[in-house]
Amino acid sequence: MAMKLSIFVALIALLLPLLSTAFSPETPTDRRILVLLDDQSIKSSHSIFFKSLQSRGYDLDFRLADDPKITLQRYGQYLYDGLILFSPHAKRFGGSLDLAGVLEFVDSGRDLVIAANGAASDLVRDIATECGVDFDVDSAAMVIDHTSYAVSKTDGDHTLIASDEFIQSDVILGSEKIKAPVIFRGIAHSLNPVNSLVLKVLSASPSAYSANPEVKLSSPPSMTGSSISLVSVVQARNNARILISGSLDLFSDRLFGSGVQKAGSETIFEKSGNEQFVTELSKWVFHERGHLKAVSIQHHKVGEVVEPAMYRIKDDLEFSVEIYEWSGKSWEPYVSDDVQVQFYMMSPYVLKTLSTNQKGLYSTSFKVPDVYGVFQFKVEYHRLGYTGLSLSKQIPVRPFRHNEYERFITTAFPYYGGSFSMMAGFFVFTIVYLYNK
Template sequence: MRSISSFITVLSFLPLLCHSFSPENPTDRRLLVLLDDFSLKSSHSIFFHSLQSRGFELDFKLADDPKLTLQRYGQYLYDGLILFSPNTDSFGGSLNLGAVLDFVDSGHDLIVAADLSASDLIRNIGTELGVDFDEDPSAVVIDHTSYAVSETEGDHTLIASDDFIQSDVILGQTKIEAPILFKGIAHSLNAANSLVLKVLSASPSAYSSNPSSKSSQPPSLTGSTVSLVSVLQARNNARIMISGSLDMFSNRFFVSAVQKAGSTNIYKKSGNQQFVSELSKWVFHERGHLKVVNLGHHKVGEVDEPAMYRIKDDLDFSVEIYEWSGNSWEPYVANDVQVQFYMMSPYVLKTLATNQKGLYSTSFKVPDVYGVFQFKVEYHRLGYTSLSLSKQIPVRPFRHNEYDRFITTAFPYYGASFTTVAGFFIFSFIFLYNK
């Protein structure tokens, strides 16, 4: 009896235990921030506070913490990962290169910041994500025409760049006026990866080299091939930001005045804070995130969705698309959303009309081909999450009693048949009764 009562007592605590060890709710928007040193919490506090003010919960840990883990009981504990640990040769706990890539493959977001002392681990992460850092570990970005003017001329490794990607959805609609201060290493985009984009580029006069030594070989990265900050949106809509500078996120660069060489404009504050804040909004899906609801179709004049269509039926198709504004879902308005009526290849391709309130619709006639078709909506636009959805529907031919009794185009054949009958009758009459 005592064992039975003990078993019942344990069972009574199971719901509580399951609740206590359940993974975090993904709507909590938890971010894991890995640091080389906890001093980065204060030196980069403006950036971290901007994330917290937008509702993110930050979990700061050292990159070599032996208890590091991204998931528990098969569920991920975080929605995003920030790697501000360029010096780390290996992560602690169960975290490694493969775990980071699996985290991205599962649809989660990532920010990677490197600097001159970037380890092979950080460089390998960049390589797996579609960018290649300069192989020379002592090389930094140098620009003798687009550097930031300072009291000491220096070696022109403090770059003032204003070559941004032209995309409001990625960088926001408010134009960044002041140049971005950048001091770090260069990377290039892997030509085999079509998903990675330059967000902040170096000027044509920039190159990657060691400023303290003379090299007999030309720089491997020069001009337009040098990328300072790049982003990637994977096919599963995970978003990644890769920066060659950790200082770019620092309070010092956020509040520093900046003057670009060759310009008379002096800005009291660099554009770093606006640039990083707006770009992080895109990375963490606060902007440019779409969803599709209420995909439907029915015959013209009806309301209910049929189990199948007949060839040459007239049908109405509709779908609703909304965009996340950071606080709520708002109607997404565009004029380039299309639907395909697809079987092996698209038989119908129609651009959807919108009512400016999120509803997209069109009408068309089912083609004169029967089989199993799909309504397919595939939408790919720079900066927005990709939409790919389909709905299957069979199309049948006419039944035997659904064909028209007389077809207009067949009148010549009808006439030929009756003429043949009449001719045969006249011939038979003459043959039988004419002597």
């Protein structure tokens, strides 16, 4: 019995480091990704993109979109951390997966990539609509641009677009500038104006429009110019990230290695910007960049180190929080000058910008307002491309006790003088009244 117990303890000791690594909350957990394909040929025609994900440590599970064994969760636990839909033709998914299942997946805080094309099904369009993006209702329409097209001997209808209208954000597309234009052939989509969470990452030029290239225009196209988005992203309020592309070919090996010359330009690039664009964008979507965490929220009176159970009005206090950013390999100090804290009760009584020591620590000090009640320290931080931080910590504030007020208040000196002058006058009046004949 003793021997069995010792063996069990030894096994636990060996497994503990593995368990602590597997369930560590210190790193983003987007490691296992389900990839749904229209057919298995996409796996080879888009192999460079998939290999780049695998080289960064992702475990890809390839399935046909109509596979009857598809399931995202088992026993209430999700089996995947990300979902890639390279199945624009799928009218329905196999297994238990449907539109509601995809949306629940995103609502749980997990990430989604959608790639469509001219034959996108209603199911794919409905998923995009729920994410704040509307594809052109004309299923035969494509993005056409007679000014900013990619010069090609085979493309005479100018549906092969060369776009360099990138979003200006280093956190989304990386700090290294994309020099070559991105080649795009696909359908247009617009952003829902009510949805403030969706952003254009790659836009069409002002001369672009969406129409059927095989039919002569009889009326103005419904989508024109820079209002057309080619690639968009969404960061939900729960920090789930979504990538929506109107082109499946955007991720293909053929366009990754293709040379490109934009119409009207003499510069010929040996390689398009597709691979760099997609790789950097996928790093953002799967939280390799722009992922923040806040730890060690502390507050205490000035000159003390212990956090009190409550504050008194007009106390001087210090507040601090540590913020770090995931670099893809480790947590690095996040440095910014726009992090603020609110001392909040129904409305912010104090709003202070936190100063940083450049090592991840943000701090400030202020005086508790002359109002008592239940307050909150609130840090609401939302910046383009970064996961949002929403922190709060509750603390009561009490008034002065009866024995904590000053014995003599300076502003009350006139009242003190009036009282003593009244007593002196009454004494003089009494003497005069008693002894005057």
